Amino acid sequence: MKSSANLPSPVQAIEHPLFTKHKLTVYVKRDDLIHPVVSGNKWRKLYYNLQHAKSLGYRGTLSFGGGYSNHLHALAYACQQQQIHAIGMVRGEQHYETNTTLTQAKQWGMTLDFIDRKTYKLRHDETYLADLKARYPDHFIIPEGGSNSLALKGVSELCDELNSQVEFDTIITPVGSAGTISGIIAGDKQQHNILGIAVLKQAEYLHEHIQSLLQSHHCNAQNWQLFTNFHGGGYAKFCAEDLSKMCEFSQLTQLPLEPIYSGKMILALLTLIEQGFFPAGHRIVILHTGGLQGLHGLIEQKKIKADEWLLPPAT
Numbered sequence: 074m075k076s077s078a079n080l081p082s083p084v085q086a087i088e089h090p091l092f093t094k095h096k097l098t099v100y101v102k103r104d105d106l107i108h109p110v111v112s113g114n115k116w117r118k119l120y121y122n123l124q125h126a127k128s129l130g131y132r133g134t135l136s137f138g139g140g141y142s143n144h145l146h147a148l149a150y151a152c153q154q155q156q157i158h159a160i161g162m163v164r165g166e167q168h169y170e171t172n173t174t175l176t177q178a179k180q181w182g183m184t185l186d187f188i189d190r191k192t193y194k195l196r197h198d199e200t201y202l203a204d205l206k207a208r209y210p211d212h213f214i215i216p217e218g219g220s221n222s223l224a225l226k227g228v229s230e231l232c233d234e235l236n237s238q239v240e241f242d243t244i245i246t247p248v249g250s251a252g253t254i255s256g257i258i259a260g261d262k263q264q265h266n267i268l269g270i271a272v273l274k275q276a277e278y279l280h281e282h283i284q285s286l287l288q289s290h291h292c293n294a295q296n297w298q299l300f301t302n303f304h305g306g307g308y309a310k311f312c313a314e315d316l317s318k319m320c321e322f323s324q325l326t327q328l329p330l331e332p333i334y335s336g337k338m339i340l341a342l343l344t345l346i347e348q349g350f351f352p353a354g355h356r357i358v359i360l361h362t363g364g365l366q367g368l369h370g371l372i373e374q375k376k377i378k379a380d381e382w383l384l385p386p387a388t
């Protein structure tokens with residue numbers, strides 16, 4: 074897996090009038106460029122999970138996600154590369170099967186199992202997981218988003234890369250299932266400020282979840298902060314005004330974004346800067362977690378317009 078990856082991912086400085094006005098230096102860690110398919114944090118989170126599954130002799134992996142899941146998409150491809158099977162437990166109805174994300178996942182050999190929303194809610198439930206394990210004893214179960222202790226190990230390596238690439242004060246990342254921010258906290262060794270922007274509503278529970286992921290990694294660092302008020306209406310929800318702000322930023326900086334994760338993080342960053350959150354001279358690293366494949370699904374659903382976004386090449 075490592076031989077086909079673009080590591081360390083590049084760090085680029087970006088310019089924006091607001092950064093200049095507040096005397097801030099801003100860099101982007103381009104994890105979206107790690108791999109054309111398995112992009113960003115999903116590559117880092119899956120790396121040790123697949124190594125672990127293979128070394129213990131599992132025939133495949135099983136994991137969970139929504140109908141447009143970046144995680145299932147990445148898992149399908151990575152498992153094909155590693156020559157192990159993958160099962161995707163998909164939240165919702167069979168009709169998702171024909172969208173771009175899941176069509177590709179199937180082409181890469183993933184078996185899809187559609188489960189209703191009520192069952193999907195059980196994805197962390199011990200009894201439900203034990204049943205699944207009994208049903209698929211030769212498949213290693215990876216939680217939704219890939220966020221487990223093995224993911225922290227993979228993500229923490231980005232801190233070593235960054236330390237040799239650039240000097241900075243704060244790193245900012247979007248937060249979904251929290252494996253990424255937890256991996257950064259674990260890898261940072263209390264050197265920088267770490268800011269997370271939750272992209273879903275009512276995400277206060279993530280504070281505890283991050284603590285427990287960190288404990289599994291024997292880490293009790295406190296140098297992080299999770300913002301739960303920048304979800305913009307909820308997961309994968311956004312208003313026209315927010316979309317146009319994201320596109321404007323993309324055009325200005327030539328940084329490709331998508332509106333579910335990186336777009337929301339950028340809007341949060343701009344708001345924090347306007348509020349004077351960062352002192353003059355501060356150096357910020359934006360983590361680009363990838364996920365640009367999701368743009369295709371949003372276009373299919375007519376939630377965004379194809380000509381307004383910097384689209385990745387079709388795979």
Ligand SMILES: *Cc1c(COP(=O)(O)O)cnc(C)c1O
Nearest residue numbers: 249250251252253334362363364
């Ligand atoms: C999955 C994902 C995230 C969220 O990462 P977590 O580790 O689940 O918090 C952020 N950005 C992108 C592009 C993603 O696909």
